[in-house]
Amino acid sequence: MKKLLLLLLLLGTLSATAQLNDTFADGNFTQNPAWTGDAAAFQVNAALQLQTNGAATTGTELQLITPCAAATGTTWEFWANLKLATSSGNYADVWLMADQPDLKASGTKGYFVRLGGTPDEVALFRKDATGSPVYVVNGQDATLSSTNNNLVRVRVTRSVQNVWTLERDLTGNATYVSEGSATDATHQRSGYVGVYATYSAANNRAFYFDDFRVTDATAPLLMQAVATAPRQLTLTFNEAVAATQSAASYRLSTGNPAVTAAARDAADFTLVHLTLAADLPLGSLTVEVRNVTDAFGNVAAGTLTATLQNNGFAVPPGLNQLLITEIMADETPVMGLPTSEFVEIHNPSATAVIDLGGVRLLKPGNTGNPAVFPSGAVLLPGEYAVVCGSTRTAQFAAFGKVFGLTNFPSLSNAADQLVLRGKDGRVLFEVSYADTWYKDNRKKEGGWTLEMLDTANPCAGIENWTASTDASGGTPDRSNSVRATNPDRTAPALLRALALNATTVRLYFGEKLDSVAVANAALYTLAPAATILRAVPVGPDFRLVDLTLAAPLVQNQPFTLTAQRALDCVGNASGPATSATFALPAPVAVGDVVINEILFNPRMGGVDFVEILNRSGKFLDVQGWQLGNEKPDSSVDTEPVSSGPVLLPPGGLLALTTRPDIVQQQYPTSTESAHLLQLPALPTFPDDAGSVVLFDAQGRRLDRFVYSDKQHLKLLDNVEGVSLERIRATGPSEAGNFHSAASSVGYATPGRPNSQQQPDVTGTGVLMLEPEIFTPDDDGQQDFTTLDYQLDGPGYAGSVTIYDAQGRLARRLVRNETLAAKGFWQWDGLTDRGQKASVGYYVLHIELFRPSSGQKREYRKTVVVGARQ
The missing domain is CATH 2.60.40.1260 (Lamin Tail domain)
Structure with a gap:
């Protein structure tokens, strides 16, 4: 076998470089290369083969691993003999790629060849971080069917196109038979190769391995280039590259800006970071790479290229740097737009690219999850985009950029509040709209959007929004039809102050504030003097500021709060001071x-x-x-x-x-x-x-x-x-x-003193008439007269009858009414027929009777019904 291996080496491609080559001819597995793991359970036998020598215990698992980074454009070869009957509890896995030095760990990712198992096969598997191994190439069953001598030599190749080929020779020689091919690009990086064996008690010494050879004979390929900063590019190769990189190997096809430094990533050897002499230009760019070498010495011939689209380096948006500029809350009846709720977002900057990743669209108070923009989503300078529900994306595709978000909030037709928050939780934009903002009773019934007039005035409410004038009902993904200059020149007004508790005072302003400027506690003073420890603007609309006091307030003691130069969110200042009176509230009583x-x-x-x-x-x-x-x-x-x-x-x-x-x-x-x-x-x-x-x-x-x-x-x-x-x-x-x-x-005074109010009568006497001349025309000036009475005690009944100057009955105003000790009657100038009394003198005949004593009193008062010229 050793002679055969030598022959294979001589016949190998001269340019091929073995990244791993171990025949155990040195009699050990601890050096050149060093295998680690369950070292005490392995040995190199007399035949100079790696052999298991573990405990004679059923269910034992053994492993040895050695470093190897080869991943693509690679050939793996090894020899094995399993002198046992393979089964579900007796098999071996030879790992070609593993991301960590523990083949037993469930989270280890990579690829391995399984020898044996229940199908008695030679097969190629992929292992992901979770789940069971899955086939890449399913070998023929019963290939390893011997009960005591399953000899096999295996060769696996992975092309740079991620095509895997599995071959085997059951004689242990190099006359390979293919088990099949398949494409799989799931895992691109490797750290180790290794062997793993599991067995029953009788087979503890039945696993033999030899002739490990891993060869990478292919040059690296450039996969992609990404702009990670204005002067930073990161290149991704299909395999690990050499540790030392030269800036001279890299350039932009335009030649500018120049590459000043190139460095391999400290953790991921497939990445190279380039530093540029100036900011990258916007638009399509091509990166050229020459003479790059992989970690095994293979040099790429010619020029490698990768193209990227530089839309600018995206930055997270700040306050009012990402706007909602159009709202479709009531989509029916249809005017011309899709039958769907949506909002339009806008990047008002002329230069900055906005990173939308992690930005949340929500309605305050909703208990459900917010809608979140996906990682990598951007908005270019001046760009608009439609935001809608995830199932409605296709409806808006023709308009331009669309973000279909899960959990897109349902928009109320009458009124609602929408907030954009950054991924760090900060408020980016807030709008509280209402259907009165349409300023058009027909359009507020549906089918028309609300549009912002002036994007330079993002904090304004109804005065900066109105109904779209576009014939389709709105302008998604483009400038608003109502766009116009509409600056905010109004200073913020302090509307009121309120003690939330004994040490917290809340200030209410009439418009959105600059949340940074108004957070300065030194801007606020109290009279009588009291120390203010801090000021905290309250989001998401920042119309409120909470002040924390050093000492508790006394109940019902008035204070005057003065705010110096409050700023609204576009920079208008309130002037030298604006003030409000408040106190810690007292308990209410009936009649208050x-x-x-x-x-x-x-x-x-x-x-x-x-x-x-x-x-x-x-x-x-x-x-x-x-x-x-x-x-x-x-x-x-x-x-x-x-x-x-x-x-x-x-x-x-x-x-x-x-x-x-x-x-x-x-x-x-x-x-x-x-x-x-x-x-x-x-x-x-x-x-x-x-x-x-x-x-x-x-x-x-x-x-x-x-x-x-x-x-x-x-x-x-x-x-x-x-x-x-x-x-x-x-x-x-x-x-x-x-x-x-x-x-x-206008027939009502909500929040203002009443138009018909009268002061309480403080004079003396039984009866007082005020005014003595009145004009019943409902103009708010002497529209009626009142007859006040002040009696010496309760228990009286009263009647009031009104006669004209000729003694004719005009009005029975009161008939035997039980009276309190003090009160009044009003005459609105109408007769018993409901007609306006003629201009002239009238006599009020008042009769007071006390049943308990039989006492009776009579009075006469004269009044004039007039008319305005």
């Missing part, structure tokens, strides 16, 4: 807060609202309060006012509604947006009559008002969109203390 205004019959497209008034001297927190509708059966449907803290200062107003944007749109000149509080839902308030109830967090009823459309001014032709307003803050929550809002303010 009353229902101040209610809109129960809104205009077409409008929504209800209920306004509450804090008529106490305390700072109150409405968190946990409930707003309800009491039904005729006395059951109450309630909805939460706020799940989070909301401060209601002394004299403060809050208008509660589901759509502050719609309320503000329908009452643009009489709404105070800072005093509108959005609720997820309102109780259902009937358009004709109902009862609104307010409860505190403990379920105590704070106030109740029974309303009816009959309480509106009879002169109004249409009461849709007209609210009922409280007249006097301290008065009762009864019909007589409410009046239709004035026409001069």
Whole structure:
């Protein structure tokens, strides 16, 4: 056998270099090369063959390995004799490629030839990190069928095209018979070759191996080139290359920039890193390689080339460096775009390539997994891309770049919030849209996208978005149809401050802030003086800033918070100072807060609202309060006012509604947006009559008002969109203390003082009439008169009858009404027939009767019904 091997060596290709050659002719396996593993269980016998000599124990596993990096363009040869009957427990594996020096480990990857096993075969297998070995070439069964002499010589070749050929000679010579060929490129790197044997007790010395030879006679091939930095290229070869690399062997086909250094990777010998003298140019580039040598001395003839597309070195985006510029939330009816929700993203930079890998698209508050952009995804300078669900990608393929993401969020038609977060969790972009942003009642019904006007003003809301004007309904993957210059020149306003607890104060601003600039605690001061330890902007929209105080606040003690030069996210400064008053809230008591205004019959497209008034001297927190509708059966449907803290200062107003944007749109000149509080839902308030109830967090009823459309001014032709307003803050929550809002303010004052409010009368006397001249025209100026009474105690009944100057009956205003000690009546200038009283003098005849004593009093007051010229 040794002579045969010598002959084979002489006949081998002269240029072939053996990477491993061991005949054990030196009588050992510990050097030239060194085999390691279960060394005590192997020996080199008298015939100079490697033989097992392990424990005579069934199930024993033995291994020996030696380093070898040959992987492609390689031939492996070895001789073996299994002097036993092979079976599932008696076989040998000769590993041609292994990635780690432990053939017994389940995670070892590579290729091996199995001798024996249940099929008694010679077969080539691939082993992955998980799972059982799989066939590459399935050899003929019963090839090794002897019970005591299974002699075989094996040759395996792997071409540079990853074609494997398995051959064997059952005489142990070199007249090979093919077992088959197959292509497999799964594993490209190797660290070791080795032998593995498992046996039953009687076969512990029955495995013989010899004549190992691994030959790589092929030059390396260049597989790919990748730009990993502006001045860095990484080249991948099909096999390990020589440790020493020369920069002179590498160049770009254009000649520039020059390669200044070339180095083989310290861990992966198939990689070479090139350093360039200048930044890579954009576009298609070709790398040329000459005279490169593999780890075994084979030199590539001619020039090797690889082409790459350099779109620039992708960088992770920062705040507002990746934008959502178009939103399709309601895709039906179809105007011309696919029937699918989508958003459009945009890279506003003229030079930077954005790395989207790991960027997340999500809706805050959703409990499911976010949509995540895949590794390697990029957005070129100025480029747009459609983002949609993973099953909708094909629908948008014709438009340009598309990212179909798993877990793409469902977009609400009416209103929603979308956030882009970097893979490090930082907020990149946030938008909270609503269907009012369309500014077109027809388009908001579906089929049209919302488009951003000015990408240089990314923090703006409704003022920088509108409905697409493109005939197809939108402009996915291209500039928006409404694109225009629309800069933000408005400084950020501090709307309010709120003590979340004794040591935390939250500031609410009117627009998105520069989260870095406003995180400076030195920008904020308190009066009376208190130390502020830190300031933390609250994402994802950065309209809030939380301040941490060094000492706890005292309940109901007012403080004034001043913010110096707050910056919005485009750099507008608030000026020298902007301030707000707050206090740590005190407990609420029954009567502290009353229902101040209610809109129960809104205009077409409008929504209800209920306004509450804090008529106490305390700072109150409405968190946990409930707003309800009491039904005729006395059951109450309630909805939460706020799940989070909301401060209601002394004299403060809050208008509660589901759509502050719609309320503000329908009452643009009489709404105070800072005093509108959005609720997820309102109780259902009937358009004709109902009862609104307010409860505190403990379920105590704070106030109740029974309303009816009959309480509106009879002169109004249409009461849709007209609210009922409280007249006097301290008065009762009864019909007589409410009046239709004035026409001069648009028929409602959500978040603002009521148009029909009157101050409480503080004078003395039994009866006071104010004003003595009034004009019932619903213009908000002396629309009605009030008759206040101050009695010496309870127990009176009262009647009020109104006569004109000729003594004719005009109105029976009050009939035998039980009276409190103090109160008032209002006359809206209408007669009993519901007609406006004629201009002139009128006499109010007041009768007071005390049944307990029989005491009766009569009074007369004169009033003038006027008219404006």
